[in-house]
Amino acid sequence: MKLFGSMKVIDNTLHIGGVSSVELVEKYGTPLYVMDEALIRDNCRRYAEAFKIKENNNKVIYAGKAFLTLAMCKIINEEGLNLDVVSGGELYTAYKSGFPMENIYFHGNNKTPEEIEMAINFNIGNFVVDNFYEIDKINELAIKHNKVQKVLLRITPGIEAHTHEYIKTGSIDSKFGFTMLNNKTLSAVKRVIGYSNLELVGLHCHIGSQIFSIEPYLDEVELMLNLIKSIKEETGYTIKELNLGGGFGIYYKEGDEPKKIEDFCSCILEKAKQTSLNLKMDMPTLIIEPGRSMVGNAGITLYTIGSIKNIPNVKKYASINGGMTDNIRPALYQAEYECAIANRVDSYWKEVVSISGKCCESGDILLKDVELPEMYSGDILAVFSTGAYGYSMSNNYNKIPRAAVVSVMDGKSKVMCRRETYEDVISREILD
Numbered sequence: 001m002k003l004f005g006s007m008k009v010i011d012n013t014l015h016i017g018g019v020s021s022v023e024l025v026e027k028y029g030t031p032l033y034v035m036d037e038a039l040i041r042d043n044c045r046r047y048a049e050a051f052k053i054k055e056n057n058n059k060v061i062y063a064g065k066a067f068l069t070l071a072m073c074k075i076i077n078e079e080g081l082n083l084d085v086v087s088g089g090e091l092y093t094a095y096k097s098g099f100p101m102e103n104i105y106f107h108g109n110n111k112t113p114e115e116i117e118m119a120i121n122f123n124i125g126n127f128v129v130d131n132f133y134e135i136d137k138i139n140e141l142a143i144k145h146n147k148v149q150k151v152l153l154r155i156t157p158g159i160e161a162h163t164h165e166y167i168k169t170g171s172i173d174s175k176f177g178f179t180m181l182n183n184k185t186l187s188a189v190k191r192v193i194g195y196s197n198l199e200l201v202g203l204h205c206h207i208g209s210q211i212f213s214i215e216p217y218l219d220e221v222e223l224m225l226n227l228i229k230s231i232k233e234e235t236g237y238t239i240k241e242l243n244l245g246g247g248f249g250i251y252y253k254e255g256d257e258p259k260k261i262e263d264f265c266s267c268i269l270e271k272a273k274q275t276s277l278n279l280k281m282d283m284p285t286l287i288i289e290p291g292r293s294m295v296g297n298a299g300i301t302l303y304t305i306g307s308i309k310n311i312p313n314v315k316k317y318a319s320i321n322g323g324m325t326d327n328i329r330p331a332l333y334q335a336e337y338e339c340a341i342a343n344r345v346d347s348y349w350k351e352v353v354s355i356s357g358k359c360c361e362s363g364d365i366l367l368k369d370v371e372l373p374e375m376y377s378g379d380i381l382a383v384f385s386t387g388a389y390g391y392s393m394s395n396n397y398n399k400i401p402r403a404a405v406v407s408v409m410d411g412k413s414k415v416m417c418r419r420e421t422y423e424d425v426i427s428r429e430i431l432d
């Protein structure tokens, strides 16, 4: 079990942000997402420093899909970072938080005309354009609103990276972006340049998520800088920004060995410098888009243990009052986590149990065969590193209200998002 940021064990009780988890549970109930604000801010600062956003005018864009609330947008803005959104809903969240619209990048492989128009009305900074349909649509709507819209083109570089391995030509088959086959990328560039109401500022690519090795990123840098050079040669057009996407891996469980933020960033910057020197070209503004690595380790989820069931010689199950509604990752892709009994962290005697969620799905098992001290109904289970893709993927299956989110820092807690009520759950339904 690894503790991050401000997490500490005091008197056998887990504390986070200077607040006892037991007190948090008494005050806010469970399930409860708890975000360590100091750790989020520290990650923002480390990325900003390591990727030289002041020194070299590079940019760090937080990928909002990992975890986005009004208060989170405010933190990202206060830390001087940009924001990427992938839907009208995320854009609306940023807008309502007062986030500067010029610092937004709008992603997604099928932005609807309504979303595009909304973004243009909000004067957002950049679209990351995914396909030919979007090039035409954004230009058409930019003409309608008498604007020149800045865009980047999303390229599928044919590099697919998983946690431990990567394939260099394996991901040409992707729903995202322009393929580099058959000169499609060049056709897209030419189409954008030819449109009066679009301004092509950059290229974008994103090669996967929860990636530990640096090599796929270095290959990506090389490939994309070569592409920028060939675009210059073929069209005379200078691409000013190169966005390398996100996907930097984090620690979830033993065996996960992520690189330090500083090392990741310096390797990428150094490779870009060397490659552009070799290619005799000016280095574009470099951009990265971390999501998970900004917030993942900063979050924990607290649950209350309910029923405990022992199937003799088979397995022991302990059930929590949440599950795939607040954390769908184990059911969706066998994600694994570390956990602890928050009100009795250290205990000599441990046993193997599985933690089941309360949804009517036999696949709703949050943790399989983990070692925990003997548990009693009413104990508090803490699951670590749930800050990314937990709340953002939460849902109302079985009409279970969504959990509350609180942030903690310097001994104080604040509600980022209140718990849903049953009234909220049925609020859009109509009884004829």
Ligand SMILES: *Cc1c(COP(=O)(O)O)cnc(C)c1O
Pocket: 063, 065, 066, 107, 206, 208, 209, 210, 245, 246, 247, 248, 289, 290, 291, 292, 293, 388
């Ligand atoms: C999901 C995503 C990210 C962030 O990925 P993480 O693994 O959370 O760092 C960045 N850019 C794009 C385009 C994405 O789709």
